Amino acid sequence: MTGQANAGRPNQLLRNLHAKIASIPMILTAVVIFLGGTLWTVFYSFTNSKLLPRLSFVGLDQYERLWAAPRWLVSIQNLAIYGVFSLIFSLVIGFLLAALMDQKIRFENTFRTIFLYPFALSFIVTGLVWQWILNPEFGIQSVVRSLGWSTFTFDPLYNPNIVIYGILIAALWQGTGLVMCLMLAGLRGIDEDIWKAARVDGIPMWKTYLFIIIPMMRAVFITTLVIIASGIVRVYDLVVAQTSGGPGISSEVPAKYVYDYMFQAQNLGQGFAASTMMLITVAIIIVPWAYLEFGGRKRG
Amino acid sequence: MKLRLLAAALAATVVLPLGIANAADLEVTHWWTSGGEAAAVAELAKAFDATGNHWVDGAIAGSGGTARPIMVSRITGGDPMGATQFNHGRQAEELVQAGLMRDLTDVATKENWKGIIKPASLLDSCTIDGKIYCAPVNIHSWQWLWLSNAAFKTAGVDVPKNWDEFVAAAPALEKAGIVPLAVGGQPWQANGAFGVLMIAIGGKDVYQKVFSDKDAEAAAGPEMVKVFKAADDARRLSKGTNVQDWNQATNLVITGKAGGQIMGDWAQGEFQLAGQKAGTDYTCLPGLGVNEIISTGGDAFYFPLLKDEEKSKAQEVLASTLLNPATQVAFNLKKGSLPVRGDVDLAAANDCMKKGLDILAKGNVIVSTDQLLxxxxxxxxxxxxxxxxxxxxxxxxDAQKRFVDIIAAAD
Structure with missing residues (x-):
């Protein structure tokens, strides 16, 4: 294809020369830092590098140790639970809030600000706030107990079986406001005439949303999905602030494993192996999706 | 201007018999941020400032696990500080091997560190290929059980004298609504408590075999079964602690909300800061009252290789200041740790520190896990x-089985 174009127009390379020159720094950054860094990491994950990288290869030893480590398995499991629920809930709650907001209610601006406000806080602050709210000594549990229900127990952050849901609550509180705003923008983009037509046809409101509006908002949903998904894979600071992985190792996540083993355990090889596995996980999700999304369009 | 410079230079020569006329700012990083620790580090800063140089405090909050990665990446990333704390042992080993740390052998020979630092194992862990790379400042031992006298009084039982009595007294504490054993949520606390149980219940030989020789068979042996049994007890007694940081856990003991805590002697700084008195308000049991042995880990300062000549000279001054007898006494009294030189006078030491000094003098010491693993x-x-x-x-x-695997794979 390129050859053909070159034959037809010999100065193809010089077209939009200014734009090409201007984008050289970004291209270099992407290639050298992102791609180069990734390859370097994968390469060194086959060595037994400790505090400093060194070239003594140990084959797949780091990966064998990784998949035998209980902490890594717990991390993967937590990420799966956290990922599935945070995807579902932030989309559902975000869309419901946006749909309610779209009913031409009064004080819409005020509500929008209130719902979006948590997003302005960092994960660290969010985590600390929810650490206090969920603390049995002075959080929800103690408030309810002081109202008279003296056997009420609600301490998700101190119960290994449900601690990941405690983190999920904080993540949803922080993130749904943004999802709501994106959805609201999508809803506002729907032509008023479509609503009128649906009303004339006597279609109930919920059906209009489900079968007409949502399919029309495909692009907004995909944007939102990408934003939420990238937030899920790199979840780290929220866990550090809320539980620092505890109780025990029950709220560990892969990103924290990478950090802890690279820096605290001074075992770069192990950390690199873990981050390579994270990359592969992301690739497994992204590649088929990208293929369907972009590959499909080219054919059609 | 000239006059002032001259005056400053003169003043500096008076203070510094080493003849260094130039003063420099030296950034010192450490993770001493709890109340007692901050008071202790202020003593070091005061002593260093008195030499005409300036101590720029680089405290990093969140204990060693958080601070060390920051320190290491600053050194490897080409932004070294003037000096930095590490624990005695292998934490800075690779940095030294990579040539990023400064050789202190000259200062050490001049001031006869070999002669004054006791026990010698401290200087040994600073020595790599015959050269000395760090200045030890204190000896910290993990093997202490801190007990709240008030908590036991509330529960109506005598203050225990050893681990077995403590376990026996636990039900009474629980009945009074007191958590018997405070263990904070940070991972190193559980690990440290286990190490202490290992010395107390398993004894010195098992400890040496498992951690020094990495003997997997010993780790699976019957002595270790007993240790894991004791750890199981400790786990049961620690239920309901619900705090993260070690000093919060210590605070539970200080306020009588918890019966005791297995923690290193740095906890003593917290008791002191709260105005409590050893013997009357709190009780300390070295080696859990079973095996009176303490480990001699602790803190040391390492000095990254710097290009700036003035700062390099200031590093030498700091190294010798840290081991100065007066600094050693002032610092360690506040910190609750033991001095690294045997020839200083610690008359002001409290009961618990005296117990520690006694054990040290008797030579009932072991090398800490930081130095071995x-x-x-x-x-x-x-x-x-x-x-x-x-x-x-x-x-x-199950836990023991996994422990054996870790020891078998240890290097």
Whole structure:
């Protein structure tokens, strides 16, 4: 294809020369830092590098140790639970809030600000706030107990079986406001005439949303999905602030494993192996999706 | 201007018999941020400032696990500080091997560190290929059980004299609504508590075999079964602690909300800061009252290789200031740790510190796990024991099996 174009127009390379020159720094950054860094990491994950990288290869030893480590398995499991629920809930709650907001209610601006406000806080602050709210000594549990229900127990952050849901609550509180705003923008983009037509046809409101509006908002949903998904894979600071992985190792996540083993355990090889596995996980999700999304369009 | 410079130079020569006329700002990083620790580090800063140089405090909050990665990446990333704290042992080993740290052998020979630093193992862990790379400042031992006298009074039982009595007194404490054993949520605390139980219940030989020789058979042996049994007890007694940081856990003991805590002697700084008196308000049991042995880990300062000549000279001054007898006394009294030189006078020491000094003088010491195990093995043990302490369904047998694997793979 390129050859053909070159034959037809010999100065193809010089077209939009200014734009090409201007984008050289970004291209270099992407290639050298992102791609180069990734390859370097994968390469060194086959060595037994400790505090400093060194070239003594140990084959797949780091990966064998990784998949035998209980902490890594717990991390993967937590990420799966956290990922599935945070995807579902932030989309559902975000869309419901946006749909309610779209009913031409009064004080819409005020509500929008209130719902979006948590997003302005960092994960660290969010985590600390929810650490206090969920603390049995002075959080929800103690408030309810002081109202008279003296056997009420609600301490998700101190119960290994449900601690990941405690983190999920904080993540949803922080993130749904943004999802709501994106959805609201999508809803506002729907032509008023479509609503009128649906009303004339006597279609109930919920059906209009489900079968007409949502399919029309495909692009907004995909944007939102990408934003939420990238937030899920790199979840780290929220866990550090809320539980620092505890109780025990029950709220560990892969990103924290990478950090802890690279820096605290001074075992770069192990950390690199873990981050390579994270990359592969992301690739497994992204590649088929990208293929369907972009590959499909080219054919059609 | 000229006059002032001259005056400053003169003043500096008076203070510094070493003849260094130039003063420099030196950034010192450390993770001493709790109340007692901050008071102790202020003593070091005061002593260093008195030499005409300036101590720029670079405290990093969040204990060693958080601070060390920051320090290491600053050194490897080409932004070294003037000096930095590490624990005695292998934490800075690779940095030294990579040539990023400064050789202190000249200062050490001039001031006869070999002669004054006791026990000698401290200087040994600073020595790599015959050269000295760090200045030890204190001896910290893990093997202490801190007990709140008030808590036992509330429960109506005598203050225990050893671990077995403590376990026996626990039901009375629980009945009075007191958590018997405070163990904070940070992973190193569970790991440390296990190490202490190992000395107390298993004894010195087992400790040496497992951690020094990395003998997997000993780790699976009957002595270790007893240790894991004791760890199981500790886990049961620590239920309901619900705090993260070690000083919060210590605070539970200070306020009588918890019966006791297995923690290193740095906890003593907190008791002191709260105005409590050893013997009357709190009781300390070295080696859990069973085996009176203490480990001689602790803190040392390392000096990254700097290009700036003035700062390099200031590093030498700091190194010698840290080992100065007066600094040693002032610092260690506040910190609750023991001095690294045997020839200083610690008349002001309290009961607990005197117990520690006695044990040290008798030579009942072992080398700390920081000096024996790599950071990697330690991290794996932290993962194991923090999981063990937080998971009531994990049996001691399972935990021991995983412990044996870690020891077998240790380097």
């Amino acid at each position: 790599s950071a990697d093995s330690q991290k794996q043990m932290e993962d194991l024991f923090s999981e063990f302490f937080a998971t009531p369904t994990m049996t001691p047998e």
